[in-house]
Amino acid sequence: MTELAFHNSATRRREIFVPIDAQHVRLYVCGPTVYDLAHLGNARPVVVFDVLTRLLRRRFPRVTYVRNITDVDDKINARSRESGEPIGAITARTTADFHRDMEALGCLPPDEEPRATDNIAPMVEMIEKLIANGNAYAAEGHVLFSVPSYADYGKLSGRTPDEMLAGARVDVAPYKRDPGDFVLWKPSDDGMPGWDSPWGRGRPGWHIECSAMSWRYLGAEFDIHGGGHDLIFPHHENELAQSACAFPGSRFARYWLHNGMLLVDGEKMSKSVGNFLTVRDILGRGAWAGEAFRLLLLKTHYRAAIDYTVERLDEAHTELDDFYAVLARDLPEPDADDALVAEMAEWALEPLHDDLNTALAIARLRDLRTLENVATVGGSDTAVLHRIGKAWEPESGQAAAALRQAAAVLGLLGSDPRTWRQGGQSDEVAAIEAAIAARLAARAAKNWAEADRIRGELSAQGIVLEDTAGATSWRRV
Ligand SMILES: [Zn+2]
Missing domain, CATH: 1.10.10 (Arc Repressor Mutant, subunit A)
Known part of the structure; x- marks a missing residue:
């Protein structure tokens, strides 16, 4: 079977993927902070790690994919103060919105989706371990992680101490022993969500939420940690510091995968620039738009930056129309165990094993579409046959079946082709x-x-x- 390899952000190298337990692959991806609709940048890691999970499931007997919901955070508290809507109502509504939007992008739910507010006990337990191990200290109702206590701090992001201080925009506070120390626990006044703890009524910092939830659901050490490139520092650096110090000798995540940024019309998305787009904005363009946006995302390698434009969305829509036009034909259905169909599908998926090269896999889906056209409509396309370099002569229906099978691993082409051609107006x-x-x-x-x-x-x-x-x-x- 083709070797599976990823670019590991922690080592900055391409590495062959070897799971801790070949029978059970475990991965954790940082989920949304639920205070507003998901924007286009939020959607990218969800789509990327959905494809990764689908690929892992083809190769390994068991996969556990955990993606959390951050439902206690100062951004949520601030939103509630501004709008007057209760915190519980904001987080419940936004979580439901997130689920619906991600489903519309063809993403399967994770195996576990822990909410931070349901996992306060493991957070408190981890903070106690960190204090006991000499990596954290309590001061004025706060508990802080002591950055100088962890010699490897900064290794994941590759930043110098000065860069880290600048990047974290740290608050200067009298209770900090070192300016880089970050909050594990902070006090809550009466109007704020809070839980009783050994340090008084308070709430967790964002970073400890992910360390505690990954520990609870995957153990102290697991295979893959994913998220957006913008989370490497300080969030992932801090998660790693917390987990490595709470469980000395464990490496936390073996492979760190980070997706690149998403620009809109060539610029970083921002409300002040006026190019801020939610997933809901895209979905409003039509029933086709969720899948078209997914295709747009996957046409670019996950580590590269993407520039979203309406033209690129329309282009992806047209490409899907072309795929569905082939699948909508009344084609013979090959047997389920057809060897050539399996070989063609495997060939199309091969690039995914090389650091999730979705762009090349999609190019190969186009070649399968051309092969089907050659088989059913006649004529020849020597350029495609030359590029493929195989002596395949599929009969009508075989390349289409391979196309469907391979596309499913990318979460594409799953709609009913006839409904799609009528405009997808069925749901x-x-x-x-x-x-x-x-x-x-x-x-x-x-x-x-x-x-x-x-x-x-x-x-x-x-x-x-x-x-x-x-x-x-x-x-x-
Ligand atoms: Zn996280």
């Missing part, structure tokens, strides 16, 4: 979009009664419309 979201379109038409015709009736009908289904300049977005209550 609940499409019905909501249709109602919104009808309401916009009523408003354009100044038929305010009808527009209000449609709004009321959607509202009764728990769908809230939000009109902004030139567009209507929606969310569930």
Whole structure:
């Protein structure tokens, strides 16, 4: 079987993947902080590690994929203060939004999705271990990790102490022994979420949440830790410091995988620049948009930066139309154990084993589509046959079956091809979009009664419309 290799951020090298237990691969990916809709940058690691998990599941008997929900965080507290909405309502609504958006991008749920607020006890336990081991200290209701106590601090991110201080934008506080020391636990006043602890009523810091949840669900040492490149410092550096010091002798994660950033129209996404886009904004473009955005993401290698533009989304949409046009044909169905189908699918997936080269795998899906065209429609495409370099002469239906099988590992081409060609208008979201379109038409015709009736009908289904300049977005209550 093809060797599996990844670029390990910790060693900055390509390494052959050897799991701790060949029967059971364990991975942890940092999940969302639930206070707002997921933006395009949030979606990228979810899609990338969804493909990685699907690939691992093909090769190993058992895979446990853990992705947490950060539902206690000062950003959530601040949002609640601004809006007056209770914290529990914000986190429940945003978690549901996140699940629905990621499902629309074709992502399977993780095996475990622990919430920070359900895991306070292991966090307290880990902090106690860190204090006992001399790596943390309590001061004025806070507990801080002592950075100078861990000699390897900075190795993961490869930063110097000065760079780390600048990068972490550390708060100067009188209770810190060293300016780089970071918070494990902090006191909560009456208006804040808090839990009783040996250091008084308080709440955890963000970094200890992931160390404790990965420990609880995967053990002190596991195979793969993933997340966005922007999390390497300080978040992952701190997770590693906490876990390595709480469990001396353990390496925490063996392989660190980080996805590159996502730009919009060539710039870093920001509300002030006006190029801030949520996944919901993209999904609103049509029933095709979730899969098209997924394809757009996977056409670029996960470690490279992606520039999102509407043109690239439209291009991905057209490519999907071309794939589905082939799959919608009335083709003979090869046997389930057809050897040539299996060989062609394996060939298309081979690049994924080389540090998850989705771009090349997708190029090979296009070659399978061409092979199917040659087999069913006739003619020849010598360039494709030359590129493939195989003496394959598939019969009608074989390359299409291989295409479907291989695409499934990328989480692509899973829709019903005939429904897709009719515009994919079969699901609940499409019905909501249709109602919104009808309401916009009523408003354009100044038929305010009808527009209000449609709004009321959607509202009764728990769908809230939000009109902004030139567009209507929606969310569930
Ligand atoms: Zn994390």
